[in-house]
Amino acid sequence: MHENEFRHRFRASIGEAPDEAAAAQRAVATLHRGRAADEGGRHPRALAFVAMALTLLVLTSLLGPRIVRTVRTGGATSPAGAGAPPPSPASAPKPATACRLPMIVTDSRAVLSAAAAGADSNGMETETAGFVSLATGRFQADPTAVPDGMPFSRMYAKDVWRPQVYDTVLRRWLPVQSDEVSPDHGSYLYVDYSPLLAAKGNPFDSTTLHVYDVRKRTDRALWTYAGAIAAQWTARGIEATTTPRGGGQGLAWLVDPDSGAATAKGPAPPPDQPLIDRSYGIRTGGYYGTDGRGRPIIVEGGLNPGSHAMYFVGGPNGRRIVIHDGVAGPDAEFAPSGFAPDGDRLWMANVDGTAIWLWTERDGLKRFALSGVIQHDPYVTSRVVGPCL
Amino acid sequence: MLIAAAPTEAADTDPFLALIEPLLPAGYRLAYAMLRSQAEAEDALQEALLRAWAARARMRPDTSPRPWFLTIVANQCRQQRRSRWWSVLKRADLPDGPTTPEDAISGDPDLHRALARLPHRHRLVLVLRYYLDLSFEDIGRVQGVSTGAAKARVHRALRHLRAEVPEDLNDA
Numbered sequence: 106m107h108e109n110e111f112r113h114r115f116r117a118s119i120g121e122a123p124d125e126a127a128a129a130q131r132a133v134a135t136l137h138r139g140r141a142a143d144e145g146g147r148h149p150r151a152l153a154f155v156a157m158a159l160t161l162l163v164l165t166s167l168l169g170p171r172i173v174r175t176v177r178t179g180g181a182t183s184p185a186g187a188g189a190p191p192p193s194p195a196s197a198p199k200p201a202t203a204c205r206l207p208m209i210v211t212d213s214r215a216v217l218s219a220a221a222a223g224a225d226s227n228g229m230e231t232e233t234a235g236f237v238s239l240a241t242g243r244f245q246a247d248p249t250a251v252p253d254g255m256p257f258s259r260m261y262a263k264d265v266w267r268p269q270v271y272d273t274v275l276r277r278w279l280p281v282q283s284d285e286v287s288p289d290h291g292s293y294l295y296v297d298y299s300p301l302l303a304a305k306g307n308p309f310d311s312t313t314l315h316v317y318d319v320r321k322r323t324d325r326a327l328w329t330y331a332g333a334i335a336a337q338w339t340a341r342g343i344e345a346t347t348t349p350r351g352g353g354q355g356l357a358w359l360v361d362p363d364s365g366a367a368t369a370k371g372p373a374p375p376p377d378q379p380l381i382d383r384s385y386g387i388r389t390g391g392y393y394g395t396d397g398r399g400r401p402i403i404v405e406g407g408l409n410p411g412s413h414a415m416y417f418v419g420g421p422n423g424r425r426i427v428i429h430d431g432v433a434g435p436d437a438e439f440a441p442s443g444f445a446p447d448g449d450r451l452w453m454a455n456v457d458g459t460a461i462w463l464w465t466e467r468d469g470l471k472r473f474a475l476s477g478v479i480q481h482d483p484y485v486t487s488r489v490v491g492p493c494l
Numbered sequence: 495m496l497i498a499a500a501p502t503e504a505a506d507t508d509p510f511l512a513l514i515e516p517l518l519p520a521g522y523r524l525a526y527a528m529l530r531s532q533a534e535a536e537d538a539l540q541e542a543l544l545r546a547w548a549a550r551a552r553m554r555p556d557t558s559p560r561p562w563f564l565t566i567v568a569n570q571c572r573q574q575r576r577s578r579w580w581s582v583l584k585r586a587d588l589p590d591g592p593t594t595p596e597d598a599i600s601g602d603p604d605l606h607r608a609l610a611r612l613p614h615r616h617r618l619v620l621v622l623r624y625y626l627d628l629s630f631e632d633i634g635r636v637q638g639v640s641t642g643a644a645k646a647r648v649h650r651a652l653r654h655l656r657a658e659v660p661e662d663l664n665d666a
Contacts (some may be wrong), residue, residue, distance in 0.1 A: 115624040118605035122526035128536050133511065135540040136547060213552060214638065229550075368513035389508060456554070484638075486554065 131284070157225035163244035205236040206445075206452055206461060207271035207278075208244060213484040233267035234278050237461055237475060239493065250278040254316055256324055257281065271491040274398040275319055283491075284337040287362065291316045294327075294343055294362075314345065316362055327365040336360070346373040385419050397446035400426075406433055414443070418451075418466070428464050447492035448464045455486040461489070513559055515541065519566040520560070521627055527621040528571040530610065538574055542567040542592075542598055561635035568618055568636065608655055616651035623648050 122128070182423040194234060210233045233248035237243070252266040257280035268278035274290035286293045294316050298309045314336060327343075328334075336345040343360040356371030358482070360366070392404040396418055406414035414433035418426040428451070429439045441453035441462060453462040458480040461473040479485040525535035535550060546553075546566050553559055553661060584624045609617055634644035 112624045112627075114605055115609075115620065117608060119527045119530075119621075119625060123532050125519045125522055128522045128532075128539060129515070129665065131536060132518055132522075132540045132543045133515060136511070136543050237500045484554075 106293075111177050125425060141443075160230070202239050204491055205238055206493045207234070207491040208237050208454060208487055208489050209234050209268060210244070210458075210485065210487045212479070213486075214482070229263075229265065232267050234490075236273070237473075237477075238492075239461065239473055242474045242476055243462070246473065247278070252280070254276075254322060255280055255316065255319070256295055256297075258295040259301055260295070260298050262303055263299075269490070271494075273491060273494060277319075279319070282337075284339070287328075287338050288340055291320060292316050292362070294338055295335055298333075299329075310350070314343070314360065314365075319357050325365075328367050338362070347374075369453045385417075385423055385425065388423065395446065396444070396451055397448050398423055402451070403445045404429075404433075425468055442486050445486045445489035445491060451492075452489040452493065456486055457481050458485065458487050470477070504592075510547060514546060514551075517560055517563045519544070521563060524564055524567050524621060524626060525571055527625045528568070528617060529574060534574060538567060538570045541574075542570040545570065549657050554630060558632075561632050563635045564622070564628075565638075568622075571618075572614055602659075612651065612654055615647070619647045620651045620655065621643070 111315045146279055147481050180322060190385070197348045205475050208313050212231045214235070214389045215229060215231065233246050235244055235246040238245070250268045253455050255266070257264075257266055266280050269281055270283045270286075272275070272279050272283075272286060272290055279286065279293055281293045281295055285295065285313070293315060295316060297313050299311050299313065304310060311331050312334045314327045316327050317323070319327075326395050328345075332347050332349040333395050334345050336343050338344075341359060343362050345358040345360055346355055347358060348355045357370040357373045359370055360368075385405075387405050388405060391404055393404065393416075395401055401419040402416070403419055404414055404416050406412055412433045413431075414437075415425075415430045416428040416439070419427065431437060431439060433440070439462065440456045442456045443453065445452040445482050449465055449467075451464045454460075455462065458478040463473070475487075478487055501586055518539065523533055525538040525542070526532065531533050542563070546563055548564060548565070553557045609620070612620070619633060621639070622633045623630075628636070630644045631649070633642045633648070634641045637644060637647065639647070
């Protein structure tokens with residue numbers, strides 16, 4: 106029997122999947138219900154939905170508000186403004202070829218292998234933190250990227266310590282995002298679920314916001330909430346959003362990092378607040394964060410290999426400051442995994458591990474060949490996580 | 495992290511769904527072929543969509559999300575089968591007759607029953623190849639192996655299937 110004939114018989118043996126469109130619609134409806142998180146305990150999957158909504162909440166709190174706020178105000182905010190990241194200490198950047206770039210390499214191959222083997226739990230990603238010497242283009246792992254007793258946010262019991270950012274003031278790797286570090290770089294915040302979840306959908310009672318003093322190595326439990334907390338540390342204090350246990354209206358809070366006093370500021374923005382902004386005429390695309398001046402970094406175009414993609418910094422009045430205009434895809438010449446602001450510069454690592462890119466508004470793009478990382482593997486990615494030192 | 499959108503109206507409000515929604519029919523077909531039950535396939539699809547949403551930070555922005563999403567669906571099917579081991583045992587005890595309404599209306603009951611007896615890993619690669627028409631390259635991506643290894647897995651699965659219905663599959 107030829108292959109096509111076998112394919113025909115194979116399909117006939119299984120039959121057509123009934124009500125395909127309706128099944129897809131029901132799946133989408135389920136997701137919407139979960140994201141609305143307004144069914145509380147009425148639905149057996151409510152807690153699973155809440156856990157997922159929290160995941161999105163964390164992501165949104167880390168990335169979204171700053172970007173959305175910036176875009177809504179025309180992209181002309183000062184870094185010292187509300188919610189902006191603390192100014193980079195590298196105010197006088199070193200020449201590009203005379204510095205080291207902090208980078209994290211994420212290897213997800215074990216996750217895919219576990220999924221392919223049908224394992225009940227996903228394999229763990231491994232992350233290697235280190236530096237790229239731009240003089241040689243070589244990445245070298247940093248042996249000092251170790252936990253050293255530093256606590257970190259935990260939702261699941263299986264969560265492990267991962268370096269997230271290289272703090273240029275403390276000169277060490279931290280297990281949190283840069284906007285979870287205090288403006289004076291002396292402390293960082295993190296949250297702990299209680300009890301820690303064994304799996305998605307497991308019940309939990311509360312979340313506690315902690316502040317860890319990196320220099321004194323002391324930990325303070327600041328505020329416990331009967332639900333979930335996502336927070337970032339700004340010049341105003343700790344700005345938190347909460348989701349009640351079991352779902353319901355989220356709230357925005359300002360927490361005093363010294364006393365732990367929490368003041369409700371009103372309803373929290375929805376966790377899936379859309380980030381696409383019409384002021385730049387974007388129909389298809391996404392955001393990569395902000396540059397050193399708080400302006401949004403945007404890609405317009407498709408994600409599939411070969412699609413047209415324009416990367417640009419959003420200026421005032423819808424103006425596009427183009428970084429690169431070309432083709433998307435891992436095999437394209439320019440395929441950044443993310444953007445790291447560094448004063449007036451932006452640093453990027455190519456997703457295929459072959460290059461580091463430097464962009465400035467004045468000089469445009471410059472490419473540095475990269476070595477020392479696994480290249481051309483779709484499940485090994487590199488990202489720059491700080492300014493060049 | 496890139497938060498992605500696709501060129502649909504939904505992209506205005508929901509970039510994640512804009513990217514994944516077009517993949518739901520394929521995900522549902524995969525689940526249906528693996529689980530042989532409309533209700534269970536819908537459950538698997540819903541769970542897989544929730545899992546995908548939770549794991550969306552791991553989605554590579556510049557590669558096709560299709561293999562990534564199908565991997566999640568396949569893994570969910572595996573877990574559902576394990577969680578209802580009793581029904582698998584019951585089917586194994588009843589090899590000569592249809593065990594579900596879907597079995598009863600199947601167009602090729604011999605092949606259908608042979609497929610039902612295949613181990614999950616063999617059934618999965620055959621469904622990906624002959625039901626969803628995935629390329630060997632995409633099967634490799636779903637399974638986390640090379641294209642060559644994916645080909646080898648499909649051939650191994652066919653060999654197992656031949657043992658069940660040898661007269662029909664000599665050239666497949």
